[in-house]
Amino acid sequence: MxxxxxxxxxxxxxxxxxxxxxxxxxxxxxxxxxxxxxxxxxxxxxxxxxxxxxxxxxxxxxxxxxxxxxxxxxxxxxxxxxxxxEIDNLGELEDKIQFYGKKYQFISDPEYYVFSFDPKRVLIRNYALRTGNHLLYLAYIGVNYPTHIIDEIRDLEDLTRSLICLDQEQAREWFSKHDVTMVQSDISIFEKDAILTIFLLGTEQQIKIPLEDKDELIYNLMHIEELLQLRDLFWIDPRIN
Known part of the structure; x- marks a missing residue:
């Protein structure tokens, strides 16, 4: 970038x-x-x-x-x-899809992967939000989850306008200002491009992981102090519901 x-x-x-x-x-x-x-x-x-x-x-x-x-x-x-x-994102996206595919194989059976836990969808959404290229994601949703298309268009446009990218010191100050102690990633929390959402302790989480394997590559939780040691750039969804 x-x-x-x-x-x-x-x-x-x-x-x-x-x-x-x-x-x-x-x-x-x-x-x-x-x-x-x-x-x-x-x-x-x-x-x-x-x-x-x-x-x-x-x-x-x-x-x-x-x-x-x-x-x-x-x-x-x-x-x-x-x-x-952003530079060469499409190539990076293709590499990530191949890497994540080795674990998840992108099975489309709705009894195995629900909408919220479709790893390929999460990867493409991450790409769309960071680059501003919405077409690839909307095409994927239109083919695979047509009943979600209206809600996804609205959410994508809303988050694109509010998404922030901060360096380490800015992120530390932002987390402190908003009393954030834990975040949840979309893609692997160890990916520098992961988009972080605010995890509020004590609230019901909407995301349900239907697999027994807990070592997932998406929707990881991490405490802020540990996260701040991992990288020097942070993509944050600042919306706190």
């Missing part, structure tokens, strides 16, 4: 790779936003959904760019900020 200055060359490269939107967690008055590329099935539908759920305070609205519109209407000198780009 890397940050690169926003430019027409970068916009053209992103378009060539299938991205159609840049979104930012910065507000509209920020002069140096950090952009995150997205691929959404329909740009107009995506913008309409944002309009329906947007902030009533204009200054608090997050900014976005439609890549095609930016290329047509914005001059080089008007492009501000940096773009967060």
């Amino acid at each position: 890397k940050f690169v200055p926003l430019s027409r060359v970068i916009l053209l490269e992103l378009k060539r790779n299938g991205y159609n939107i840049l979104t930012s967690k910065n507000t509209v008055d920020d002069e140096n936003p950090t952009w995150y590329p997205l691929t959404v099935p329909d740009v107009d539908d995506y913008l309409l959904q944002l309009d329906c759920s947007g902030s009533i305070v204009p200054e608090e609205e997050q900014v976005l760019l439609v890549i095609e519109d930016a290329l047509d209407n914005i001059h080089e000198g008007q492009l501000l900020g940096e773009v967060f780009i």
Whole structure:
């Protein structure tokens, strides 16, 4: 992953790779936003959904760019900020699918793998959230879990807007501020790309692991102090239900 200055060359490269939107967690008055590329099935539908759920305070609205519109209407000198780009993710995803497949064999029998515990789905969702490329995940859901497609579109878009990536010190401060002592990963907690969700002790967990083998590669729990020693970059789902 890397940050690169926003430019027409970068916009053209992103378009060539299938991205159609840049979104930012910065507000509209920020002069140096950090952009995150997205691929959404329909740009107009995506913008309409944002309009329906947007902030009533204009200054608090997050900014976005439609890549095609930016290329047509914005001059080089008007492009501000940096773009967060993941490198060679699709190749990494394919490697992970092969590795996880050796353990799980991606059996599709619903009596063996329920929706929440489909390792291949979890891997592709992780990729979609980190890269902003939603199409691969939505295609997988459409084929394998069509009854979940509407909920997954909403959740994917919601989490893409709120997902944060922190260094070790930032993560330590964030966990401390929110009194988080334990997290749960999506893919293996030992993967640097694992997305971490807040595990609240004493609450009912929605995820049920239907296998007797407890040494799983997904949905691992770990205490924060142990986790902070493992890596220097942390993807966090900040939503606390």
